[in-house]
Amino acid sequence: xxxxxxxxxxxxxxxxxxxxxxxxxxxxxxxxxxxxxxxxxxxxxxxxxxxxxxxxxxxxxxxxxxxxxxxxxxxxxxxxxxxxxxxxxxxxxxxxxxxxxxxxxxxxxxxxxxxxxxxxxxxxxxxxxxxxxxxxxxxxxxxxxxxxxxxxxxxxxxxxxxxxxxxxxxxxxxxx
Numbered sequence: 721x722x723x724x725x726x727x728x729x730x731x732x733x734x735x736x737x738x739x740x741x742x743x744x745x746x747x748x749x750x751x752x753x754x755x756x757x758x759x760x761x762x763x764x765x766x767x768x769x770x771x772x773x774x775x776x777x778x779x780x781x782x783x784x785x786x787x788x789x790x791x792x793x794x795x796x797x798x799x800x801x802x803x804x805x806x807x808x809x810x811x812x813x814x815x816x817x818x819x820x821x822x823x824x825x826x827x828x829x830x831x832x833x834x835x836x837x838x839x840x841x842x843x844x845x846x847x848x849x850x851x852x853x854x855x856x857x858x859x860x861x862x863x864x865x866x867x868x869x870x871x872x873x874x875x876x877x878x879x880x881x882x883x884x885x886x887x888x889x890x891x892x893x894x895x896x
Contacts, residue, residue, distance in 0.1 A: 746827070753824055754831040757781060770837070775846025778828075782821060782852065789815035794863040802865040818857040825849060 743751070760781050761768045768777060792806075793815045800806035829844035843849070 750827040750831050753827045754835070757828055760784065770832070770835075773843045775843050775848035778825075778843050778846065778849050779852055782816070782825075782849075785821075785824075786813075786815045789813075789817065789820075791815055791817040791820075791860070793860055796863075801863055804865045815860075818853065818860050821856060822853055825853065 758770065761770065761773070761777075764777075764780075791814060792810075792812055794801040794803075794806070794810065794812045798810050798812050800808075800810055800812075825844050829842055832842050832844055833839055839845070
């Protein structure tokens, strides 16, 4: 099987409507992430191509990246487990933060499809990867004593019957 090509360099448009030769920060990060993943696959034993990858290979990559993390994640046996601000240092490992992993997967998912991968075969969108990210988010929230609660959806209002909303610079917002 052949591997997918490396990401294409794209141009971001400037405010005057012309094209600039400088890729956006997002595009640069996406390219770096794609190159890192490609290098990981080349160093994998046995070496893999992107076309051969599955969600399991993506999970291996995420576990590999954990060693470079900077976020303290307390183990359930740690006395500081569940405390948002621990009073003293502990030997718990540093890991990748959930938000970083989530953003990384989003960029790699986009890069895969931009470089010839089919959306239905995208290993970065595999169910196992989504479940892993969900579990990491929950565990890290518990370890820090922070809860992620789903935002409540506001009931839809009938816009045609609603009075126009005007705001003045001196008006203050109030939470309902």
